[in-house]
Amino acid sequence: MKQFLRSGDLFIWLTGVFLGICLLMISGLLLLIGLQGIAQFHPREVHFIEYQDQEGNRLLAFGQIYSSEQIPPDVLQQKGFRGASQREARRYLVRVGNRDIFGEDFKWIMGPTVTRDTLLANALVLEREENGNAYGILTTLRAPRGQHFETELDAWRAFERFHPLVRSLVHEVRDIEKREMGETNDAIRSLRLELRLMEYELEQGRLQPDQFQEAQRHIDAEVSKLELVLARQQDRIDSLRMHLAEYEIGLRVYAPEGEERVRIPLASIVRAYKPNIMSVSQTIAFYGEKVWEFVSDDPREANAEGGVFPAIFGTVLMVLLMSLAAVPFGVLAALYLREYAKQGLLLRIVRIAVNNLAGVPSIVFGMFGLGFFVYFVGGGVDRMFFPERLPNPTYGTGGILWASLTLALLTVPVVIVATEEALAAIPRGIREGSYALGATKWDTIRRVVLPSATPGIMTGTILAMARGAGEVAPLMITGVVKLATEMPFDSTFPFFHLDRKFMHLGFHIYDVGFQTSNVEANIGMVYTTALLLIIIILLLNLTAITLRARLRRKYRLVGF
């Protein structure tokens, strides 16, 4: 035993065990998020459940089972299900949908009360623009020019025929609304701004009243022309909507007390499928379609459904902007600290301060960002360059630029520390070799030191990106929003709008998961978004790591 302790094997074992525990926890986390995230898009079967309430009344439920759990024995006793076996003693969370009719999306059903549970072949799931899913059986379909389809089969065929057409019209409406009318509105707004600027100059006495009136007449004319355009666009939308309203389906839904019939406009249906009779290939196609929707589409239903594309875009753009700011700053600061500053007490204090900066809670950085970047710098920019828009802020409010800079501040210590280490690791001999050939200090830094330190700098960048991409708290007060109507990058000049608010996956998780009353419906989305966030950070890091590996190979540099 003594021998064993002496040999240090125990220590090796301990290190191994601890490493194992760490790996286990990390892989457990990833597995949980991965599985839950992936399961989100699975087309669950629709159950037709008959059960009884306390008084023995027969009730119905029609929907997808989201989860189930064991009922504790005492609850079981209390409710009087003495006879129930352990296996049956579960309760099921059923998504019955039809929120607009029943009020609630989810319902718990006690296993022992279930009298019948069947899977109907023609059970239909409708994903809608609003009010969540609808579950039911298709009965009729009504289309323009008196077309009626009265049997389930006919209606379904008609649905498959008309639905793509209807959706494309819906998209057209949306396009007119968002893009065309948006552009017209922008033009009107900028004309008004121009006028406002002139008023401002008039007040300042830099413009003659007659000049002003002339300009005002001109602008008014332009504006009324544009308003005409706007009205025409509105007309087009109205007529399209009228046409769309003529497509409608009839659905038999199951309220607890019995069946009901409802009509649902075709235009509001995003997707319809019959999960109980899907073949494997259909399931896969469905799955792919959902994943694609998730990464490429805008969110709908208060972010609970649809895609997260704006959030992906916002996250990636923010991380890139942040790196663009943090890396040069950190590298320059580290260069000064390591190469130029006189070693001594002051430098030591500065170094300790920098290291500690990395440990400051991120919300504190957020507050600083809000106070300094948003109010001070942004407000200053507004007063300097956009006085005519005040009191409406342009840069004096949260936006992707300020959020990125705040995060850059937060991550710059990481870059500094990593760069300093990389610089310190460069052998003295290499520098001396450079000096001996008649290089100045700057030559040496530029041609030898910095290239050799690049892999280390990249390591710092990777760490900073990973840290920055996962931060949420400071963003919440510097420019992130639940739903951004405009992206920070679009087709209107100057293409990058860094003053705009943006969406972020981390905040999206928080918002979808915890800022809602409909937790059960959203929890899947939370996991999926978390998975996506992890994947994106992984991809960003992977890119940087490959780049670094390539550099190392190129120069045979030692690793840091």
Add this chain to the structure above:
Amino acid sequence: MEIVTELQQTLAETMVPGNLDTDRHSQPKIVVDELNLWYGETQALYDITISLPERRVSAFIGPSGCGKSTFLRVLNRMNDLIDDVRLTGRVLIDGKNIYDGSVDPVTLRRHVGMIFQKSNPFPKSIYENVAYGQRLLGKRKKAELDEIVERSLVQAALWDEVKDRLNEPALGLSGGQMQRLCIARALAVEPDILLMDEPSSALDPIATAKIEELMFELKEKYTIVIVTHNMQQAARVSDVTAFFYLGRLIEFGETRKIFTNPTKKQTEDYITGRFG
């Protein structure tokens, strides 16, 4: 005593008789006058006065830690880069004190090249290593650079081994090749003086022989100062030899004389291997 006879033999084989005559006519290239040097509080060099001949090989020998490297680094002001180094005295190169306020150490180092005890190629390609000094001088033309790189590598007896892999990383070369690369790199800026700090300490006999051969060729154009622990090497390649001990210059003179008939007991003890 056996060692002494062996050395005398080596000397007899390698030294050209005419050399000694010309030596008398050789101008002093480097003159050091009353040099003292301190690292912080500790003095590393004491009262060194010496003059090294132009276009000759001067060898510095002495036990480890006696200050050979330190003295060598005085000659191209490499010690400037170390904090806390202080020195007194004068170092004249071509009659000009290099520690004069008007002398720019960067320019000085272009004329006084150095090859280090530990080879230190840059983490760049072989080509870029050799072209480095010329690039510093602002040379950009590919053709000119190509020519300089080739000439320097040929001079350093490395060309044949690397001519097909000039763009590969220098750190992939063998230790001996790296050392010759550092020599080529130093030659590429065409200095007047070459300071070599144990250039062959890490090399096998063949590579060592190549470097020694190289020194014979180079001394036609360059003034060479070499630090070595290898007595045979000092005897073979150098024209004059200086023996250092504990930071002092003990004895200095023609190599033949130092090795055959040293005047100081310490020198004799060191050469014959009784200490050091």
